[in-house]
C-alpha cells in the first residue's frame with residue numbers, strides 16, 4: 001500500500017498541548033468508524049472523555065498506532081494487555097475509515113499489533129467488533145448457540161482470514177428515556193421486597209467512598225469471573241483498593257459523571273452486587289451503562305433488577321433530558337437480558353467477540 005505511514009501516538013498530557021491535535025483527530029476517526037458500523041453516533045465519545053482512559057496506563061497498559069495517508073489519520077490500531085504476570089492475553093482492535101479500505105491498511109496495522117504480541121509472549125489475541133447491518137443472509141453462529149454475525153462483513157472476512165474464531169455475541173440494547181417513573185418505582189418496590197430486609201442499597205456519585213473501596217475492588221474482580229465469558233479468556237488482572245482509586249482519579253478528569261449503586265448484605269457486610277451509569281455532560285447524548293453484577297452467591301433475589309431501577313430513578317430525578325441508556329450484554333446472559341427487557345431495553349446492535357491462539 002503506497003503512501004501509508006504507521007506511527008505510535010504518544011498519549012498527550014492535555015488536549016491543547018503537544019500531541020493533543022492528533023488525539024482529537026484520532027477520536028473523530030474512532031467515532032466515524034463506530035458510527036459507520038452502528039448506523040448512528042449514539043456511542044460517540046469526546047476527546048476529553050477518551051483522554052483519561054488512555055492516560056490511565058498503570059493497571060491497563062495499552063498502545064495506540066495511527067495509520068496515515070498523506071499525513072491524514074485514516075486508521076487506528078490498539079493493543080491492550082494487563083499487568084497480571086500469568087496473563088498471556090492481549091486485546092486488539094484495527095479500524096480503517098471506509099474510504100481507505102481494501103488497500104491493505106488494515107492488514108499492515110494488524111501485522112504491527114501481532115508483532116508486538118509476539119514480542120510480549122502473548123498466547124491469545126481477542127477482539128471485540130461492532131457489527132453493522134449487512135445483507136448477507138449467511139451468518140456465523142456463536143459456539144454458545146446465542147447470537148450470530150454476518151459471514152460477509154468486512155470485519156468477519158478480515159478476522160477469519162487471520163485465523164480468529166467467533167466465541168461470543170453481545171447484544172447492544174437501548175432504553176428510551178424518560179422512564180415511566182411510576183412504573184419503575186412500583187417495580188423497584190417489588191424487587192426490594194423480594195430481596196428482603198437483609199439487603200440494602202447504597203448510592204454514590206463520582207468517587208468511591210473510602211469505606212467502599214475494598215467492596216468495589218472485590219466486585220470488579222468478580223465481574224471477570226461471574227459474568228459469562230463463553231470461550232474467551234477473562235481479564236483476570238487483580239483488583240485492589242488502589243486500582244479502584246486510580247480508576248476514580250481517571251474518571252474525575254473526565255466530563256462524565258459516574259453513578260454507582262451497590263447492594264450490601266447487611267448481616268455480613270458483604271458486597272452482593274453493583275451497577276454503574278456514565279452520564280455525559282450534554283443532555284442530548286446517550287447515557288452508557290457500565291458494569292452490572294450480582295455475585296453468584298447472592299443471585300436469584302431480584303437484586304440485579306433493584307440495582308438498575310434505583311440508578312434509573314436517580315437519573316430521572318437529577319440528570320433529566322438524556323435520550324437513552326445503552327448497554328452491552330452477552331447474548332447468552334439470559335438473566336441480565338431478562339432484567340433489561342422487563343425494564344424496556346430493546347435491541348440496538350450486536351458485537352462479536354473473537355479469539356485467536358498465537
Ligand SMILES: CC(C)(COP(=O)(O)OP(=O)(O)OC[C@H]1O[C@@H](n2cnc3c(N)ncnc32)[C@H](O)[C@@H]1OP(=O)(O)O)[C@@H](O)C(=O)NCCC(=O)NCCS
Pocket residue numbers: 033037092093094095096097100101102103104105106107108127128129130154155156157158159161
Ligand atoms: C476490517 C477492517 C479493519 C479492514 O481494513 P482494510 O484496510 O480494508 O483491510 P485490508 O485492505 O488490509 O484487507 C481487507 C480486504 O482488502 C483486500 N485487499 C488488501 N489489499 C488490497 C488491494 N491493494 N486492493 C484490493 N483489495 C485489497 C484484502 O485481501 C481483504 O480482502 P477480503 O476481505 O476479501 O479478505 C475495516 O473494514 C474496518 O475498519 N472495519 C471496522 C472495524 C473492524 O471491523 N475491525 C476488525 C476487527 S479488529
